[in-house]
Amino acid sequence: MNAPRKPTRWQSSDQAIRAVQVAFDVEQEVLEAVRRSAFEHNRSTSDEIRNLLGLPISSRPKRPRLTVSLSPSDYEELGARYDLSADDRLGIKERVTSELVTFAQMHKS
16 A cells, blocks of 8 residues: 655655754854854854855745743743733733843844
């Protein structure tokens, strides 16, 4: 029995699925230099490493975003901070986003 055919639009992701993330243990000085260069060139650190290695970088624009991992206790703490239920994750996300925007506005160069 043959496996079901994959939709055409998914076939281009086969190569990405086979990609392996590699972590490099480096000195703080190297880490800071790569991060600084990535920031100056408006790239992710991953794209900056690819650039430094002469590897292709996706030309598709990436959605600018910040990420953080939040535990259930973090949601409890943030819910209390914003007077929201810890289960109101969307409300908490909106309040955190607002706080980050305010932070950015206060730290404009």
